[in-house]
Amino acid sequence: MLDRTRLLAARLKAAGAQPYLATALYSLTVVPTTEVPTMGVDRHWRCYVNPAFVDHTPVHELAAVWVHEVAHLLRDHHGRADLLPAAVRHDHHRVNIAQDCEINDDLSALPQNALRPALFGLPDGQMFEQYLPEIPPTPHAPECGSGAHGRPMPWESAGATADAARVSPVEAAAIRRQTAQELRAHVKARGRVPGGWQRWADEILEPTVDWRRALTGAVREAASWASGAVDYTYQRPSRRGAAVPRVVFPSLRRPMPRVAVVVDTSGSMGPDELRAVLGEVAGVLRAVGIGRNRVTVLSCDADVHTVRKVSTVGDVVLDGGGGTDMRVGIDHALRGPERPHIIIVLTDGYTPWPDARPGGVRVIAGLVSADVQSPPPWIETIRIR
Template identity: 65%
Template sequence: MSTAAGLDRAKLLAARFKAAQDRPYLASALYALTVVPSGRVPTMGVDRHWRCYVAPAFVDATPVTELAGVWIHEVAHLLRDHHARAGRLPAADQRDHLRVNLAQDCEINDDLLADGLRLPEGRVEPRDFGLPAGGMFESYLPAIPASPPHGADCGSGAHGTPMPWELGEAAGPARIGAVEAEALRRQTAEAVRAHQRARGSVPAGWRRWAEQLLEPTVDWRRALSGAVREATAWAAGAVDYTYRRPSRRTPALGGRVVLPSLRRPLPRVAIVIDTSGSMGEDDLAAALAEVTGVLREVGVGAHRVAVLACDADVHAVTRVTSAEQVTLAGGGGTDMTVGISAALALPDRPNIVVVLTDGYTPWPAETPSCRLIAALIGAAAPEPPSWVETVRVDLGQ
């Protein structure tokens, strides 16, 4: 690693000043980066601790205007939490970290170029791979080919894989922790919003990022599994008395009186899937995915779950232990009251009914004698009656 003496620090910091002056809503994040000169980093890169590694030769060869664009590019990786998002990718994708980096660069660079920023030659953008602008790197990744052995590398602050030129967890200059980093993201998002209101000149990609950070959408998978978990806990707590197994206190009464014992019933779940014509293939795929989630939540090892395919009539009733066993039939009108009624008429009457629907359906006129959870698929799904426990499923998440 080279020393700071080999770096044209005045030029580098002049470029950061220009970036912060031209995009003042990014100033706090830009000035939070700690500069680390390095002869091993290809150009510039960041780690997850907000340290910015800079190659002196790259600074010498790059005009100030382009260096300003690279400053914004690198801080964008950290503001958009790319390393954490990369950590949620499948393991096979994570192993090709340079390919992930290319997809992330596509997400960033189309915003920067549309904003009039200059970037060095060799930068990538979505159109290089025949992809539309304005997407997230996760959506770009499947179209990115296997990366070359010496592709762009923005460091672990982008793709999440520690690089040999990074200082590591304990060594080196000041680091920014996860809590402070999140505070910086929120502060920057608020600055983006304020700048937009005052001047109306913030690029669409930064506006979208700020809106998602300041007004995050609810994780519907977690919300739905939480609703089912809470409902099953409620059902499991509904103890009752039974004479099939007398109380252990009965012998103490000399056999003259038989006392009942308490029993704790296993939750019984029915899932009504809307298979009407208004439900598209993506909707049905989401419904099937949630069947798997519900089965996992209620524990299919102890009991089974009834699944009813319903449009204006019930077409199939099955008891399943996995989503692959579900039969979807229908495609006509929509009336989930028929499916709910059929579920409650089953021999093993459920105490929890989950309805997976786009919401364009009548609902029962009164609260049924069970917990009713509606997973409304699609952003435009109408609101059901207030007594229905509701989770909105956003297929874009």
């Protein structure tokens, strides 16, 4: 029989030690079952508890296990696990170990055999997705339930309570946000919190947009816009001409977008960082379907130094190192033999910009500096972290 007094005393101790987690801790519904090895959670914020585990675990360690289990849910481990490649997600034991490493580096009261990054020679303070490639298979894997690794376990259907109590995804998002707000208030009133929780709260309250997705979306939209600029051409006569002898009808032409990438090579830009960003941009262009001889890269500081059509990042030559004026690079791209449909400018942003939008061209700025003023509103701006 489950010793609820002991279990709930441990939850009270956990909430007292980390009061900003109280809302989340008391949102968990307890489901007793002998099928779970220790404690585990499902996606619906139900906490499955083995009575024997409660009887043999000190209250201060039980309090840490409470925090550990609710951390899986607050950090949306099951949602993040769903985004892993299928071949990786299939090994849910390794996923669970990596998730435990993300959580346990901030927990000191857990049992001695708790999994921590140091056990695998890994540093503290990383996300489970970073730990996962370095986690070896182990026969003694934890089992924290679908609330962690995402795979439903047989013991998660145990008991009538499990069918009745359920936290919806919308309610879970509200709990996460309220917990993050309470953590920030705790920091202002009482001082520091574990670093992992601080980073988590910052991400919840000030989410960062993946710049790769943002850039892909911007390029895809611009490419769609350029492809829609259909025109008539006599290079390939229309098939309708067969119906009218001695009359040549033009056909419609849908151009493939041409892209110019203007790279800021002034003294304030590091070449290693630029090549890394260029590699990402090349991947974005390939994903959108733009490649081969459709991409021209211009290296520019206060003057244009190299202009090359490229098919791989290895073809790029970055010259420069002087002042910064991206207007020169944009103007040079516009005056080239093949006017681009899209201009992507990679810069730290410490540059003047053209006064007006060039006709028939979309301009996208990728800013690699966080504290610089944004370009004019007609330039779509992506901040690259």
